[in-house]
Amino acid sequence: xxxxxxxxxxxxxxxxxxxxxxxxxxxxxxxxxxxxxxxxxxxxxxxxxxxxxxxxxxxxxxxxxxxxxxxxxxxxxxxxxxxxxxxxxxxxxxxxxxxxxxxxxxxxxxxxxxxxxxxxxxxxxxxxxxxxxxxxxxxxxxxxxxxxxxxxxxxxxxxxxxxxxxxxxxxxxxxxxxxxxxxxxxxxxxxxxxxxxxxxxxxxxxxxxxxxxxxxxxxxxxxxxxxxxxxxxxxxxxxxxxxxxxxxxxxxxxxxxxxxxxxxxxxxxxxxxxxxxxxxxxxxxxxxxxxxxxxxxxxxxxxxxxxxxxxxxxxxxxxxxxxxxxxxxxxx
Ligand SMILES: [Zn+2]
Numbered sequence: 001x002x003x004x005x006x007x008x009x010x011x012x013x014x015x016x017x018x019x020x021x022x023x024x025x026x027x028x029x030x031x032x033x034x035x036x037x038x039x040x041x042x043x044x045x046x047x048x049x050x051x052x053x054x055x056x057x058x059x060x061x062x063x064x065x066x067x068x069x070x071x072x073x074x075x076x077x078x079x080x081x082x083x084x085x086x087x088x089x090x091x092x093x094x095x096x097x098x099x100x101x102x103x104x105x106x107x108x109x110x111x112x113x114x115x116x117x118x119x120x121x122x123x124x125x126x127x128x129x130x131x132x133x134x135x136x137x138x139x140x141x142x143x144x145x146x147x148x149x150x151x152x153x154x155x156x157x158x159x160x161x162x163x164x165x166x167x168x169x170x171x172x173x174x175x176x177x178x179x180x181x182x183x184x185x186x187x188x189x190x191x192x193x194x195x196x197x198x199x200x201x202x203x204x205x206x207x208x209x210x211x212x213x214x215x216x217x218x219x220x221x222x223x224x225x226x227x228x229x230x231x232x233x234x235x236x237x238x239x240x241x242x243x244x245x246x247x248x249x250x251x252x253x254x255x256x257x258x259x260x261x262x263x264x265x266x267x268x269x270x271x272x273x274x275x276x277x278x279x280x281x282x283x284x285x286x287x288x289x290x291x292x293x294x295x296x297x298x299x300x301x302x303x304x305x306x307x308x309x310x311x312x313x314x315x316x317x318x319x320x321x322x323x324x325x326x327x328x329x330x331x332x
Contacts (some may be wrong), residue, residue, distance in 0.1 A: 013308035018094025023055035030326025032063035049117035072124035074311035106306035135162030137307030142298035149299030156263030244280025262297030
């Protein structure tokens with residue numbers, strides 16, 4: 001009876017990014033359906049939340065399961081968040097024109113509601129920024145299962161972190177823990193981040209900012225560096241050193257044991273960047289940095305969906321999914 005009820009219950013997952021929103025539903029056996037739509041860029045401020053709910057319902061329809069069976073939804077979202085009347089709203093510069101420096105969004109949203117409209121529809125809602133959600137995914141089903149002292153970091157178009165200390169995933173006062181890509185690194189660099197900072201970690205090495213500064217794609221530069229082209233090699237070595245210094249700063253702050261690294265830059269180039277990053281990480285404060293390891297993320301492009309599910313997943317589902325790994329591999 002209980003097993004039957006469990007099998008009939010559904011979990012929802014939302015992956016909210018600057019360009020698209022993906023909604024998935026799963027039962028105890030695994031994911032059932034996934035639908036996507038472009039992230040709304042105009043309309044009333046609740047347009048994004050309404051789209052999220054419509055997509056979850058569409059995923060239920062596609063899976064052939066009743067919409068009413070969906071009670072719990074986990075969310076992996078682009079940050080940062082802000083509080084609106086005691087609930088989390090989105091203040092992402094990639095979605096909210098009122099937060100954007102680039103003025104290319106056709107809306108004047110400053111903070112858009114998210115938690116309140118979702119909670120009006122579903123009895124359980126959990127929301128994390130995408131890197132914290134990825135940390136939850138990697139600790140539940142990926143490369144750092146049950147590790148109490150670990151840090152997720154993505155090196156991609158941006159740089160973001162998720163922190164776990166003593167087995168506790170850190171959230172912060174507005175759910176914005178982990179925006180450490182904006183830690184200031186250099187007073188002398190002219191590299192500028194989308195946040196407006198000069199010389200922060202993301203300004204120095206993120207895929208987007210490196211490409212803007214170099215006038216060519218970061219993928220091309222890192223490919224050339226791997227092939228030994230001198231100029232590109234110097235740029236990549238510099239980037240690896242800055243990244244390692246960022247990890248060092250985090251390691252000495254948190255006394256962490258493991259870094260799990262995701263994102264497209266690391267996925268494609270982590271193998272040869274690793275020794276340079278490790279050298280910088282382990283260069284100082286040996287009492288804190290000796291033995292700190294760096295491992296590649298285990299879930300690839302599935303990390304957002306799985307992290308969102310994992311946030312609201314009952315332990316018995318976790319045990320089943322760990323055994324059967326019912327997710328479908330997808331290339332990034
Ligand atoms: Zn920044």
